[in-house]
Amino acid sequence: MTSTQKDPVIVVLQLTGGNDYFNTVIPHNDPLYMDNRPYIKYPLEDLIKVDDELSFMPSMGPIKGLYDQGKVAVIHGIGYPDSPRSHFRSMDIWHTCEPDKVGIEGWAGRITQQLDPNKENVLTAINFGHGLPRALVVPGVPVAAIADLSTYGVLTGITDQDQRSKALDLFARMYSPAIGAGAVTDYLRGTGMDALKGADIVKAAPEMYSSNVEYPASAIASHLKDIAQVYLADLGTRIFYTQHATFDTHAGEMMNHPILWREVSEGITAFFDDLHEHGRGENVLMYLFSEFGRRVHDNGSGTDHGAAGASFVIGDMVKGGMYGEYPSRKAEDLEQGDLVPNYDFRGAYSSIVEDWMGLDAKPIVNGNFEKLAFL
Amino acid sequence: MSHKDDLAQMAHLMRRAGFGATRGELERRVAVGYEATVEELLNPPKEDSGGPAGTFAMLTRYHPNTLLPGGVPTLGQSSWMYHMINSPNPLVEKVALFWHHVFATGNSKVDNCDQLLEQVEMFREFGMGNYRTMLVELSKNPAMIYWLDNNENHRDAVNENWGRELLELFSMGVSNYTEVDVREASRAFTGWTIAPKVPRLPYGRFPWRFDYREEDHDDTEKTFLGHSGNFNGEDIIDIIVKEPATIRFICRHLYNFFVADEVQVPAWTIEPARDEEALDVMVNTLEESNYDIKTLLRVVFNSDFFKNATYAKIKSPAEVVAGTLRLVEDWNTPRPGIKDIGLQPGYMGQSILDPPSVEGWYTGAEWINSGSLLARINFVADRVADTSLSGVKKIIADMKADGVSTPDELVQASLEHMGFLELSPETKKQLLEHAKGGGNLDWNDEAASGTRIGEVLALVGATTEYQFG
Numbered sequence A: 001m002t003s004t005q006k007d008p009v010i011v012v013l014q015l016t017g018g019n020d021y022f023n024t025v026i027p028h029n030d031p032l033y034m035d036n037r038p039y040i041k042y043p044l045e046d047l048i049k050v051d052d053e054l055s056f057m058p059s060m061g062p063i064k065g066l067y068d069q070g071k072v073a074v075i076h077g078i079g080y081p082d083s084p085r086s087h088f089r090s091m092d093i094w095h096t097c098e099p100d101k102v103g104i105e106g107w108a109g110r111i112t113q114q115l116d117p118n119k120e121n122v123l124t125a126i127n128f129g130h131g132l133p134r135a136l137v138v139p140g141v142p143v144a145a146i147a148d149l150s151t152y153g154v155l156t157g158i159t160d161q162d163q164r165s166k167a168l169d170l171f172a173r174m175y176s177p178a179i180g181a182g183a184v185t186d187y188l189r190g191t192g193m194d195a196l197k198g199a200d201i202v203k204a205a206p207e208m209y210s211s212n213v214e215y216p217a218s219a220i221a222s223h224l225k226d227i228a229q230v231y232l233a234d235l236g237t238r239i240f241y242t243q244h245a246t247f248d249t250h251a252g253e254m255m256n257h258p259i260l261w262r263e264v265s266e267g268i269t270a271f272f273d274d275l276h277e278h279g280r281g282e283n284v285l286m287y288l289f290s291e292f293g294r295r296v297h298d299n300g301s302g303t304d305h306g307a308a309g310a311s312f313v314i315g316d317m318v319k320g321g322m323y324g325e326y327p328s329r330k331a332e333d334l335e336q337g338d339l340v341p342n343y344d345f346r347g348a349y350s351s352i353v354e355d356w357m358g359l360d361a362k363p364i365v366n367g368n369f370e371k372l373a374f375l
Numbered sequence B: 001m002s003h004k005d006d007l008a009q010m011a012h013l014m015r016r017a018g019f020g021a022t023r024g025e026l027e028r029r030v031a032v033g034y035e036a037t038v039e040e041l042l043n044p045p046k047e048d049s050g051g052p053a054g055t056f057a058m059l060t061r062y063h064p065n066t067l068l069p070g071g072v073p074t075l076g077q078s079s080w081m082y083h084m085i086n087s088p089n090p091l092v093e094k095v096a097l098f099w100h101h102v103f104a105t106g107n108s109k110v111d112n113c114d115q116l117l118e119q120v121e122m123f124r125e126f127g128m129g130n131y132r133t134m135l136v137e138l139s140k141n142p143a144m145i146y147w148l149d150n151n152e153n154h155r156d157a158v159n160e161n162w163g164r165e166l167l168e169l170f171s172m173g174v175s176n177y178t179e180v181d182v183r184e185a186s187r188a189f190t191g192w193t194i195a196p197k198v199p200r201l202p203y204g205r206f207p208w209r210f211d212y213r214e215e216d217h218d219d220t221e222k223t224f225l226g227h228s229g230n231f232n233g234e235d236i237i238d239i240i241v242k243e244p245a246t247i248r249f250i251c252r253h254l255y256n257f258f259v260a261d262e263v264q265v266p267a268w269t270i271e272p273a274r275d276e277e278a279l280d281v282m283v284n285t286l287e288e289s290n291y292d293i294k295t296l297l298r299v300v301f302n303s304d305f306f307k308n309a310t311y312a313k314i315k316s317p318a319e320v321v322a323g324t325l326r327l328v329e330d331w332n333t334p335r336p337g338i339k340d341i342g343l344q345p346g347y348m349g350q351s352i353l354d355p356p357s358v359e360g361w362y363t364g365a366e367w368i369n370s371g372s373l374l375a376r377i378n379f380v381a382d383r384v385a386d387t388s389l390s391g392v393k394k395i396i397a398d399m400k401a402d403g404v405s406t407p408d409e410l411v412q413a414s415l416e417h418m419g420f421l422e423l424s425p426e427t428k429k430q431l432l433e434h435a436k437g438g439g440n441l442d443w444n445d446e447a448a449s450g451t452r453i454g455e456v457l458a459l460v461g462a463t464t465e466y467q468f469g
Helices: A033-038 A059-070 A087-094 A107-114 A161-175 A183-202 A202-210 A220-230 A253-277 A345-355 B003-017 B025-033 B034-042 B052-060 B072-086 B090-102 B113-126 B131-139 B142-149 B163-167 B177-187 B234-244 B244-258 B276-288 B294-303 B317-328 B338-345 B370-384 B392-401 B407-417 B425-436 B444-459
Strands: A009-015 A025-027 A052-058 A074-077 A125-126 A144-146 A238-246 A284-290 A309-314 A322-323 B192-195 B209-212 B221-226 B227-229
Touching: A009 A107, A009 A220, A009 A253, A059 A074, A059 A309, A074 A345, A087 A309, A087 B392, A107 A125, A107 A238, A125 A183, A125 A220, A125 A309, A144 A183, A144 B370, A161 A183, A161 B392, A161 B425, A161 B444, A183 A202, A183 B370, A220 A238, A220 A253, A220 A284, A238 A253, A238 B003, A238 B192, A253 A284, A253 B025, A253 B090, A309 A345, B003 B025, B003 B090, B003 B209, B025 B392, B034 B090, B034 B294, B072 B113, B072 B317, B090 B113, B090 B244, B090 B294, B113 B131, B113 B142, B131 B142, B131 B163, B131 B234, B142 B192, B142 B209, B163 B177, B163 B234, B177 B221, B177 B234, B209 B294, B234 B244, B244 B294, B276 B294, B317 B338, B317 B392, B338 B370, B370 B444, B392 B407, B392 B444, B407 B425, B407 B444, B425 B444
Parallel strands: A009 A238, A009 A284, A074 A322, A125 A144, A125 A238
Antiparallel strands: A025 A052, A074 A309, A284 A309, B192 B209, B221 B227
16 A cells, blocks of 8 residues: 555544543633632642633643634534443543444544555554553454654564574464464564564654654654654555553643643654645544543542543634533532533544545444534 | 373363473473372472572573563563463463453553563462462552553542553453442542652662551542442452452463463453353352362363363464473573573564553464564574574484384474474374475484484474474
8 A cells, every 4th residue: 555645634632541621621600610629629720721711730831822713623522421430441441432432443444444445555554652552452353553763673682584484484474374373473464564564664754854843852742753753754554543641630630641741742742744745734633532531529639530521622723612512510410429421432533534534434423413613 | 091191181280270381391290290290380389499400590691681671661561471481380371471461561651670570479479379379469469550550540530540440451351340449449549659768769679568548548438339338449349359250260360370361351241251150260260269269260270161172272472482482491491592492472463461452462473474473483483493402402302212213203202392282183294294305313423413303393383283382
């Protein structure tokens, strides 16, 4: 599969742990914010006003800059019915689009499968970080995981070139598919072959990259920089996935939440600045989500697991603004003390899959869901 | 059984009940016998042996900061990896790793490796004891209390984090209780906190200890899983351990860790166990032994379902790193650069003492992706091909003494030294073809022979078979 500079790509940024929606996009006129948050709230004067109703929390300045340019869509009240309030299950549901049973196929993995059904490019989807989020996993579909772009390759310890090429030949033979080896060994062999091919291709990216943009020092900024390098090298990667953690602010929220969002906001603006420096911003869409929002009433030092949250869609081609409705904060409208989701996350996925990637969303998200017009 | 079969079976036991063994150790253990070895592993000497020739004392002397690494996770990770590599009681470390998988507590939030290492010490001490006692110890463990916010669980402001995970992840499994049960369990644990509550800045770190504050405990009536009373935390644990779901859940975890890879935990409410019969044996054993983990492990290690479960488990990254370093006898004394052994499992997707969340790690085939597989293969290959390491030197000396010469003998001996690995016939054939390219070993040039052996060992380490534990 060849890539062209016109192929749309997505960058998924997962806010792991459950971001506190009520304390991120804040309905600043609502007395219920102050009432429910005796301890866990930002001073009203520090909020970044977006419109008459809503503000961003104080460290989202860089994102507000993009918002003012019309490049940020905020999706309100996102989630799914009957949130289990477990990180594990919630993340699984977001990854597999299966709220009622345990799914084994991830939505981003299914996109990969549709984009590259013949597995011609082992780099169609890449996770930047250790391990693989389930969103990217579909049995038999190759996905690369790059913890650090600068050190990536097979049997890199063998320095003698002739010896290494013989060893890599043997490796390729040992890992080529075999009949009757069993599912796990098949998987190991497939992964080994993908690793061998991917490593060979990806080593070009850092060699080709140069930029004047300085990324801030944070784990998420390093991953976004790696993503920029691979994207700018035109290796045909269409799905980039990474995450930042941990938004699980049961305690110490007022210390940690501002830092997390500062790192995310600054990382994102550096990333888009980098793309723009290379004139390559228009085909990249970034999607931010978290597995759930947090409880409306704080617990004294943080907030517990909740339900509805917010997602963000960022990019040059995005029709910026507020989408959907902020769920009611009134006590009688809450479910077990939580904001009730009023928009199914699979609708947001569908909008991206169909209106950005140009694929049929139904088999990817397991059904038809209301889309939003942020593209 | 032939002597080689005995050695292969012992290699299997040592991979599961420890972190693998050199051929020399396997020979010694086979001479003692399988069942006797199981007993030895289950009954480590009471006093802390300090490791061979004061290995652990040396760690503290040369790297004092690994004793109380504070908020520096790598030092804490290095300290534990050093113990996995060097402990004369490998099952103690293995069991501690098991509980760390289940009771996953992470430095990302605790920001206190002193307390995390103390938790590991608690796993060492109570890990093979009574499961009820373990849950009580866990409930009082300062790192856990902080990790799941029980220090923020107050009589008039209940925090459900600990109460929920105790039920969902540490005992019963999801869907065996209601939201009300979560609430009631959490109420029973109000007042279970840590002391001293001194902010780290600007005062520095104070060791935490468990502190029960009666005045902050909600002593009113609770109704939990159909039982009512003025329950405190231990009462909740007493009710939990008697639930059939609990024993099954813990046995399935033990099966997944010691016997064969299961589907991932969230699927356990839906998918039947990989071996229902084996699980029933384990459930009955744990019940009859009054939750004694050691009795259960004895039954498991001596069972046919365990002995037959070869190549049924993908090694965790900690097992890859500790097992390989034990084999090559690297890091059996401290030296500069010790952080590397703490970082390596993380490169393969398992930052010990820092799991991605309280759910721990996805295991089995989920350990493997193109990035982690590369990290595993490269790590092993680099170590076993390093002829300056004493374990590799011993392998070379053994091969010389055994008169290993032809490519066939070289491949066979390499497989035996790497844990009596059994390769698929096709892979073995290809490896042999490759080895034939170099001809017979020439023992007149010992350096060249050593390099050849190292290369074949590296390629054995790069096989799919070596990825299994």
